[in-house]
Amino acid sequence: MRARVVEDDRGRREARDACLEPCPIERGMRIIGGKWTGSILWHLKDGPVRFNDLARMIGGASKKMITERLRQLEGHGLVRREVIDSAPISVTYEITDLGRTALGFLDELRTWSEGLPQG
Amino acid sequence: MRARVVEDDRGRREARDACLEPCPIERGMRIIGGKWTGSILWHLKDGPVRFNDLARMIGGASKKMITERLRQLEGHGLVRREVIDSAPISVTYEITDLGRTALGFLDELRTWSEGLPQG
DNA sequence: CAGAATCCAACCGGATACTG
DNA sequence: CAGTATCCGGTTGGATTCTG
Numbered sequence: 001m002r003a004r005v006v007e008d009d010r011g012r013r014e015a016r017d018a019c020l021e022p023c024p025i026e027r028g029m030r031i032i033g034g035k036w037t038g039s040i041l042w043h044l045k046d047g048p049v050r051f052n053d054l055a056r057m058i059g060g061a062s063k064k065m066i067t068e069r070l071r072q073l074e075g076h077g078l079v080r081r082e083v084i085d086s087a088p089i090s091v092t093y094e095i096t097d098l099g100r101t102a103l104g105f106l107d108e109l110r111t112w113s114e115g116l117p118q119g
Numbered sequence: 120m121r122a123r124v125v126e127d128d129r130g131r132r133e134a135r136d137a138c139l140e141p142c143p144i145e146r147g148m149r150i151i152g153g154k155w156t157g158s159i160l161w162h163l164k165d166g167p168v169r170f171n172d173l174a175r176m177i178g179g180a181s182k183k184m185i186t187e188r189l190r191q192l193e194g195h196g197l198v199r200r201e202v203i204d205s206a207p208i209s210v211t212y213e214i215t216d217l218g219r220t221a222l223g224f225l226d227e228l229r230t231w232s233e234g235l236p237q238g
Numbered sequence: 239c240a241g242a243a244t245c246c247a248a249c250c251g252g253a254t255a256c257t258g
Numbered sequence: 259c260a261g262t263a264t265c266c267g268g269t270t271g272g273a274t275t276c277t278g
Contacts, residue, residue, distance in 0.1 A: 024232040025158050033152035035148075038147075051239075064242090064273090065271065088239040105227040105228050106144060108223060109147040112221060116195075171259065171261095184250095206259095209260085210260060
């Protein structure tokens with residue numbers, strides 16, 4: 001199993017493979033519609049955020065989930081990971097220019113959702 | 120189990136319960152981000168469609184899924200179900216005015232997805 | 239601090255067969 | 259035609275523990 005996956009890409013490869021849907025709406029949803037994915041991207045819009053800060057902002061999601069979703073977003077080039085080798089270590093996540101192109105949609109979704117009958 | 124659910128609402132009640140996320144983005148995603156949900160809504164934009172026609176349009180989704188998602192959309196008031204009691208029976212699904220309010224960002228998502236590096 | 243590793247119950251969703 | 263019913267393997271995601 002996992003034949004010929006030489007480099008450990010920490011989920012980046014699978015991130016791509018998961019989005020082979022022919023329908024563009026489905027493809028898009030599989031990229032930014034995952035649990036917590038939209039929220040994560042949204043919370044990065046004002047600048048880089050450290051891992052634990054992000055986890056706190058997304059209250060309700062486990063670190064495991066945050067990590068998985070971040071790897072996936074990285075795999076799609078929507079988020080950049082940066083390691084500052086201080087002590088203690090610091091890792092920040094920053095939205096890329098490509099990632100920013102999704103914020104319009106997310107904002108519309110947010111507005112729509114807030115305007116729904118049941119709040 | 121299922122205490123006090125007297126009327127059989129065919130999944131409509133659960134549809135609502137599933138969307139109690141405090142974050143509006145997550146809530147929105149749980150409503151239209153389900154597998155096939157966006158596609159279904161999208162294919163209803165030009166008028167009522169019969170069940171089997173819809174199933175054909177969404178090639179790849181099973182009838183079971185189409186049904187489940189339609190019930191969910193109905194529960195959120197985004198789709199209306201209409202039975203024409205002919206022989207053989209005919210059932211059409213039509214997008215509601217509320218449902219139409221989602222077409223804007225679904226179109227944005229479509230455009231966004233199509234413009235991505237990997238197509 | 240920023241994860242990785244492991245466990246496991248719950249849910250998801252496809253395949254198939256059946257029905258009014 | 260428009261579903262429902264059942265089975266069931268695979269995935270999801272929370273909880274917990276461990277690590278450089």
